Amino acid sequence: MIDINYYLITSALLFSIGVAGVLIRRNAIIIFMCIELMLNAINLTFVAFSSYLGNINGQIFVFIVMTVAAAEAAVGLAIVIALFRNKEYVNIDEINILKW
């Protein structure tokens, strides 16, 4: 039996990598992939806690998170495509017509 702390530290690291990716990368699709990485890190946390507590709720939560992430991916990629049709690029540095 591996200690729960290893799982939690791994998932915290993955989450941080996701956050760093969102803040550093400039391509909308890569930012979105980093967000998915964050969500999957959270899934790992849920499963680790669920197994540690002997409680099934966490695993059900993981299924719901996966479903929601899929729905979000569908909408998000559709938005990126709509933008690409109008502007021909998805670099967020150049998406700058809204500012004060």
Next chain:
Amino acid sequence: MIQSKEILEILPLVILAFSATIILMLEVFIKKSETVIFGFSLASVTAAIVTSFLYLNREMILFNKYLKITNSAVAFSVIILAGILITIIASKNYIEKEKINFGEYYSLLLFSVMGMFLMIYANDILVIFIGLELMSICFYVLAGFLRLRQKSNESALKYFLLGAFMTGFILYGIALIYGITGTTNLSLIYANPKIFTNYVFIIGTGLFFIGFMFKIGVFPFQMWIPDVYEGAPTIVSGMLSTAGKIAAVGTILPIILSLNILNFRIIFSIAAVATMMYGNVIALAQTNIKRLLAYSSIASAGYIFVGIAAMNEFALQGIAYYLIAYTFMQLGAFIVVSLLEKKDDGSREYKNVDLDYYKGLGKRNPVIALFMTLFLFSLAGIPPFAGFWGKYYLFYAAIQSNLIWLSVVGIMLSLVGVYYYLKIIVYMWFTDSDEYLIGEEVSNSGLGITATGLAVLGTIVFGVDPNIFFRIFKFIIV
């Protein structure tokens, strides 16, 4: 155990879910379905309002403790539905004007309302999460609904990336709360006060609240609001700024009151002051009316947080009252902007949303200018309009909790706000129009005027006699 009769206890949710699905079918199977769909969605929202009132004064825990119906939840849901009703009435002419008259628009609106209801009625963090995502995903699509317009695309992309990013934080918070308490049920979490001082629990709830502060638009998580509200279709901006915020406030308020986290009051107070200051001061420099209203909605989020920082029995009533006043006046102002927007002539910009366009509006279009004046007076907090009483109850709640400094700062900052609201009124009545605007054709759409009239009615009725509201919703503190 789930009993089949429990489905009758959540009629508003069932009605919204069914009608949102049926609208998609109508769109496919009926030719020229626009008017049918409009009538159908209007009828289903009205039915949801009527059925919501059945659950007043009947506290219930349903569906294996997943849903909990309380008086305050019913109040928040009725406020949301009132806003959505006005939004739908005003939408028809606007989406015809912008050539986006699709049935999906109404379907997405109703699905997002269903998400808000799930959040407000939830007794389990799982349900809160599902409701939040249902609401947010519909909002991302609605913000980008003018898909040929770059500004709309851009606002949808910004909203989507930031919203999904913050969802990650909410979820991580939920995971930590689950790990430390072993459950996601809110009743069970409240029943174990020893855990409230555990630092993992505090970090978890902190992340959870940060996500909701983003949805409400509280400093320092407010940067997306002006961009999204400027780029989204005007009616949708009105809906995002009212219904979306009410749902988020209605979700976290009972949690904050139940957790009894008085030690963290100072954090909420500082967030409230920073939000009011940011919203009111930056609004002074705006030249685009949609952006100005967006900053004014940030300032309103600050006033709401004054009530949340108070954390006493007056806060719930004050916030509920402020939210209904805010729904009528903010939504009304956005509808007026949408009425004045120029017909789409293939251009890719929003037209007539600059403040300069409002110069001399009183002479060109007195009815709409009068309505706008009433909404702006109410937003500025001038009696006898509803906005005045809203701020009054919020600051009263803060004073009852000995947060006198917070009330004083709040009142001073709301006086700053009076300047930019009155500036628009002066533009409308006491300035001459630019020459090219004189003799311009004014389109007065019947439904738009009806919706604005309803909002004016709400602003004035609740302002003249605020007790009407408290007579309708006899509050029990959660």
